[in-house]
Amino acid sequence: MEIISAYSQHTFLPAAHFSYDAADEVINYFPQALKTNSGKIALLHEISHCELGHFHYVSDLQLYAMEIDAWLLTRKLAKKFNIPVEEDYIDECIESYNQWIEKRGTCPRCSTFCAQKTEVEFECYNCLTCWRVSANPQVRTQRRIIAS
Numbered sequence: 372m373e374i375i376s377a378y379s380q381h382t383f384l385p386a387a388h389f390s391y392d393a394a395d396e397v398i399n400y401f402p403q404a405l406k407t408n409s410g411k412i413a414l415l416h417e418i419s420h421c422e423l424g425h426f427h428y429v430s431d432l433q434l435y436a437m438e439i440d441a442w443l444l445t446r447k448l449a450k451k452f453n454i455p456v457e458e459d460y461i462d463e464c465i466e467s468y469n470q471w472i473e474k475r476g477t478c479p480r481c482s483t484f485c486a487q488k489t490e491v492e493f494e495c496y497n498c499l500t501c502w503r504v505s506a507n508p509q510v511r512t513q514r515r516i517i518a519s
């Protein structure tokens with residue numbers, strides 16, 4: 372695979388989905404998808420996270436900024452490898468992050484959108500409810516009230 376051999380300094384592992392494991396600096400990729408353009412773009416996206424030195428994030432907004440940065444580099448790499456960029460695919464990925472951020476940051480009691488206190492904790496400035504979320508962005512959003 373042309374893209375993987377161009378980045379032989381990185382570690383690639385076949386997996387069921389595309390992701391970048393910042394803790395182990397491993398790029399997980401789904402081999403069957405590499406025949407398709409969107410699969411190649413997904414691979415370049417994870418390489419972008421790796422190239423940009425993205426590590427475990429602290430806040431949702433930092434994660435969002437990393438996503439935007441990674442997509443910017445993905446576009447440049449796609450050009451280099453002559454892979455057509457499907458704007459719909461990128462829009463969908465960014466939109467899913469938007470929804471993720473909105474859902475995590477919305478108070479489960481009064482629906483006010485709030486800023487994050489720690490990596491996994493939010494506190495509502497309106498009704499003072501505190502809630503916890505998963506530190507892993509791959510995990511479906513679940514808000515647990517811890518105090519009010």
Ligand SMILES: [Zn+2]
Binds near residue numbers: 416438441
């Ligand atoms: Zn990403």
Ligand SMILES: [Zn+2]
Binds near residue numbers: 478
């Ligand atoms: Zn509230």
